[in-house]
Amino acid sequence: MTKQFSLHPDRLFPDAPATKEIARSLYAKVADLPIISPHGHTEPSWFADNAPFGDPSSLFIVPDHYVHRMLYSQGIRLESLGIPTIDGTEVETDKRKIWRIFAENFHLFRGTPSWLWLAHAFTEVFGIKERLTAESADRYYDHISEALQRPEFLPRALYERFNIEVIATTESALDDLRHHRKLSESGWKGRVVSAFRPDAVVDPEFPNFSKNVAELGRIAGSDVSSFAGYLAALKNRRQYFKDVAGATSTDHGHATARTENLSDEDAAALYQRVISGAVSPADAETFRGQMLTEMAKMSVVDGLVMQIHPGAFRDHNQQIFARYGKDKGADIPKATDYVNNLKPLLDRFGNDPRLTVILFTLDETSYSRELAPLAGHYPALRLGPAWWFHDSPEGIRRYREQVTETAGFYNTVGFNDDTRAFLSIPARHDVARRIDCGFLARLVAEHRLEIDDAHELAWELAYNLAKTAYKL
Known part of the structure; x- marks a missing residue:
């Protein structure tokens, strides 16, 4: 369920x-x-x-130090989250792959204010009711990506x-x-x-x-x-x-x-x-x-x-x-x-x-x-x-x-x-x-x-x- x-x-x-x-x-x-x-x-x-905002990962992950600091604390490299390097060294550019990493580790935010803020954005801004998980990651990505192309977003x-x-x-x-x-x-x-x-x-x-x-x-x-x-x-x-x-x-x-x-x-x-x-x-x-x-x-x-x-x-x-x-x-x-x-x-x-x-x-x-x-x-x-x-x-x-x-x-x-x-x-x-x-x-x-x-x-x-x- x-x-x-x-x-x-x-x-x-x-x-x-x-x-x-x-x-x-x-x-x-x-x-x-x-x-x-x-x-x-x-x-x-x-x-x-x-x-239009580019994609879900660029909107929710890359600019938010609350998000990537938690992921980094659990051993997830910032390169894999698409965080740009000073010297231009190659980092992950597949935004869907970045989003999947985030979704697979969303449980790390339980009990934190980030959970409250993200849940509010997902439900109230994008109308998504199911929780973000590894299984729902692609549905989330597609839903948010489509919404971001509409004038109201x-x-x-x-x-x-x-x-x-x-x-x-x-x-x-x-x-x-x-x-x-x-x-x-x-x-x-x-x-x-x-x-x-x-x-x-x-x-x-x-x-x-x-x-x-x-x-x-x-x-x-x-x-x-x-x-x-x-x-x-x-x-x-x-x-x-x-x-x-x-x-x-x-x-x-x-x-x-x-x-x-x-x-x-x-x-x-x-x-x-x-x-x-x-x-x-x-x-x-x-x-x-x-x-x-x-x-x-x-x-x-x-x-x-x-x-x-x-x-x-x-x-x-x-x-x-x-x-x-x-x-x-x-x-x-x-x-x-x-x-x-x-x-x-x-x-x-x-x-x-x-x-x-x-x-x-x-x-x-x-x-x-x-x-x-x-x-x-x-x-x-x-x-x-x-x-x-x-x-x-x-x-x-x-x-x-x-x-x-x-x-x-x-x-x-x-x-x-x-x-x-x-x-x-x-x-x-x-x-x-x-x-x-x-x-x-x-x-x-x-x-x-x-x-x-x-x-x-x-x-x-x-x-x-x-x-x-x-x-x-």
Whole structure:
């Protein structure tokens, strides 16, 4: 007998009957709200070109590090999944064969958030009810391949079907934003904005840093041989992102939360050392810290919201990084100090209401000890939602439990999906809305929150907090 997916209407709600009923009533009011997706990594070319997605494997497997990291952990080589190599070494190109490997190993995702997201996409987006197995692999592949050729599965149609109000992509400071420009000229009403990601030109340990800085100067028309010219080039690019791609935020993927507040003279001298090409690890870390403070200074003027994503040992697997490059599922959480590391930036700008800094973390131990007290005090700080590894049912619950007592709800920014996997976006937001409604229902059941306040908070968490914090 063919096994079926079962997306129970009460999934993720509390088990206690009275609390579950409250959660149902809260969720009913927010389930169909528009999606605000203020931070993520979908490709702007999808929406600009509006071409059909190629095939199921390219859609579900290749771009999703949650998927291929699990498969790799069980000994499945990335070459066999069609993951491109840096040197162009041959990898599997038979997309059906790749899909069969995925299907044969779909059981590995049991109990993970990926199972929830994938099951939602298969059933709700493509209307497939039978479970993905080795036996059903080809039927899946054919069904999805055929669907992707229909107009209703084009990227813009899916954007509208998913009820997305706005989605943010993330581009390097060196990106020419041609796809965003094409979008703005297309007349399509969907809203796709960019986030300014300057890592390639502010991190001295980023590959080809000196060449990147030279390119920054070229495209910004600024002499980057001096620190003042370099800062002017960054300001120019930030404004370009605002003008061309409607950017409202910046995004900083630093390894730590360290910030600095050097004098102008010391910062200029440090800049000369890091662009010389012989930078020490200590100078590189100090420069990254100084640049976070410089970015905060720019944000006070131009209004871009800062996002800081520290706490990841990125590309931990050196062999995978050398062969396939960045973002292949080997980012590992590590302990992160926010209290001391953020103090130089907060001493200078933490009390300025013109600045919004959204902090993310992979270090859950910092929630109640550091992040909630900081965000519960400094006007410039807000807390981003549980980040990857923790953007899961239990992760979101732990986040709410540890953060809310000290920071409240209004010093957080709702939810963002932070994904490259476009078809998982409705599922990810649905999971967050269900978990948040369950959390609010428990507060109501314990007589810690009035039901009318809970309804208002459910709307804030699902929709308004993200829209407000990111100035969308």
